[in-house]
Amino acid sequence: MPDQPRESRGSHAGNRFDRRRARTRSALISAARALLAEGAAAEASIQEIADRADVGFGSFYNHFESKSALFDTAVMDALDEYGQLIDAVAGGVEDPAEVFSASVRMTIRMMETHPELAQVLRRRGIEQLHADAGLAPRALRDIEKGVATGRFSVEDPRIALSAVGGSILGLLQLESVRPDISGPDAAEQLAALILRMLGLPPGEAREVARRPLPLEPRG
Amino acid sequence: MPDQPRESRGSHAGNRFDRRRARTRSALISAARALLAEGAAAEASIQEIADRADVGFGSFYNHFESKSALFDTAVMDALDEYGQLIDAVAGGVEDPAEVFSASVRMTIRMMETHPELAQVLRRRGIEQLHADAGLAPRALRDIEKGVATGRFSVEDPRIALSAVGGSILGLLQLESVRPDISGPDAAEQLAALILRMLGLPPGEAREVARRPLPLEPRG
DNA sequence: ATTATCTATAGATCTATAGATAATGC
DNA sequence: ATTATCTATAGATCTATAGATAATGC
Numbered sequence: 001m002p003d004q005p006r007e008s009r010g011s012h013a014g015n016r017f018d019r020r021r022a023r024t025r026s027a028l029i030s031a032a033r034a035l036l037a038e039g040a041a042a043e044a045s046i047q048e049i050a051d052r053a054d055v056g057f058g059s060f061y062n063h064f065e066s067k068s069a070l071f072d073t074a075v076m077d078a079l080d081e082y083g084q085l086i087d088a089v090a091g092g093v094e095d096p097a098e099v100f101s102a103s104v105r106m107t108i109r110m111m112e113t114h115p116e117l118a119q120v121l122r123r124r125g126i127e128q129l130h131a132d133a134g135l136a137p138r139a140l141r142d143i144e145k146g147v148a149t150g151r152f153s154v155e156d157p158r159i160a161l162s163a164v165g166g167s168i169l170g171l172l173q174l175e176s177v178r179p180d181i182s183g184p185d186a187a188e189q190l191a192a193l194i195l196r197m198l199g200l201p202p203g204e205a206r207e208v209a210r211r212p213l214p215l216e217p218r219g
Numbered sequence: 220m221p222d223q224p225r226e227s228r229g230s231h232a233g234n235r236f237d238r239r240r241a242r243t244r245s246a247l248i249s250a251a252r253a254l255l256a257e258g259a260a261a262e263a264s265i266q267e268i269a270d271r272a273d274v275g276f277g278s279f280y281n282h283f284e285s286k287s288a289l290f291d292t293a294v295m296d297a298l299d300e301y302g303q304l305i306d307a308v309a310g311g312v313e314d315p316a317e318v319f320s321a322s323v324r325m326t327i328r329m330m331e332t333h334p335e336l337a338q339v340l341r342r343r344g345i346e347q348l349h350a351d352a353g354l355a356p357r358a359l360r361d362i363e364k365g366v367a368t369g370r371f372s373v374e375d376p377r378i379a380l381s382a383v384g385g386s387i388l389g390l391l392q393l394e395s396v397r398p399d400i401s402g403p404d405a406a407e408q409l410a411a412l413i414l415r416m417l418g419l420p421p422g423e424a425r426e427v428a429r430r431p432l433p434l435e436p437r438g
Numbered sequence: 439a440t441t442a443t444c445t446a447t448a449g450a451t452c453t454a455t456a457g458a459t460a461a462t463g464c
Numbered sequence: 465a466t467t468a469t470c471t472a473t474a475g476a477t478c479t480a481t482a483g484a485t486a487a488t489g490c
Contacts, residue, residue: 056470130396159408166389167382174381177349189378197416275444
């Protein structure tokens with residue numbers, strides 16, 4: 001079991017020991033994220049990870065019990081960051097249709113604005129599609145809200161969540177293998193498809209999908 | 220490089236040598252498929268795979284150059300079988316909307332009728348979503364056909380394919396983590412959502428999604 | 439005689455840990 | 465004095481191959 005610092009605080013709190021510790025840990029997570037994004041995670045040895053992080057080999061075990069523990073943490077870390085980016089764009093929006101539209105467009109554009117994050121999402125997102133924490137519960141809540149207000153029309157919101165989330169990951173995959181298909185246009189098309197799926201009339205779906213984004217993505 | 224049999228024919232053709240060879244190869248692929256379905260593929264050693272296949276360790280190298288070559292083959296093999304099952308159900312259907320409806324419902328029900336196949340599809344399907352062979356080109360063709368006849372309304376058929384395929388994988392994932400959500404009802408709901416996404420009016424989407432399947436799945 | 443399979447093993451990793459070193463706290 | 469990091473390494477895999485064995489062809 002990795003040692004715990006005497007007091008656990010935010011990453012930049014504590015004394016110099018704590019900060020150094022946090023830096024090492026963060027370097028390992030960053031290296032793991034990069035490997036995840038490259039698809040090289042499965043083959044990477046702990047030695048390679050430590051080298052990438054520019055950290056002594058033994059330090060690994062100060063922070064993680066095993067490789068898979070590190071990669072699990074790195075996935076959660078990436079999805080947390082993803083959630084924050086989405087919140088920054090869609091957080092204050094009232095209309096559930098616009099929330100989804102903005103989230104979808106933002107996510108697809110991440111292939112260019114945040115490529116590493118987008119690759120992690122593409123490769124590992126489906127496993128987290130129904131997690132009890134993170135983005136999924138909020139998306140579910142937004143679907144239910146849309147149903148309650150009559151804007152959406154779906155029977156089981158969890159099924160709709162699966163379909164919405166899966167279709168986003170599908171387009172990330174497409175853009176990943178066909179780099180010629182990309183950019184705002186593909187994102188708007190998908191947003192319109194998803195809004196139709198959720199029950200908006202085609203014309204309205206299209207209109208919402210083309211509204212200006214509430215905030216440009218901030219990196 | 221694994222040796223080639225003197226003549227390559229179908230799996231049951233040739234002399235007894237060829238058949239024995241084919242049996243060993245097939246046992247390795249089956250073991251790999253089972254491991255893929257269990258999610259244990261990443262950690263499995265060649266020794267474990269050979270043991271599962273009830274095959275001598277060295278035989279592995281008669282057939283595959285590496286573990287990943289075997290797993291790649293096993294994924295293709297599973298998706299081929301998947302394609303055949305889908306063809307059996309949707310092959311003779313004319314209406315593209317009904318083709319998708321039947322394919323979707325059949326795929327979701329595979330969680331019960333063909334669990335191993337469904338798990339492989341769930342874990343590896345997204346990588347094959349835009350392959351040049353297999354199911355993807357046929358689905359793309361059906362989308363284009365639907366657009367040409369006015370039944371579907373989408374801008375870029377490849378984006379629609381991503382969304383359709385991804386949403387199916389999303390529901391497979393949901394059923395995998397929440398076994399209480401399953402069965403024909405979930406499958407019909409997703410089929411209706413997908414048809415709406417492709418441009419059918421909600422009432423019609425629902426009607427098509429509930430038509431009797433052209434053929435019951437045959438195992 | 440030919441070919442695939444099987445057994446045994448050398449050599450190459452790779453993981454986990456022990457102990458030394460460096461950085462910081464008090 | 466305390467704590468994290470780093471270096472070195474023992475022991476445990478794991479892969480790939482060589483050579484023996486078993487099955488089949490002709």
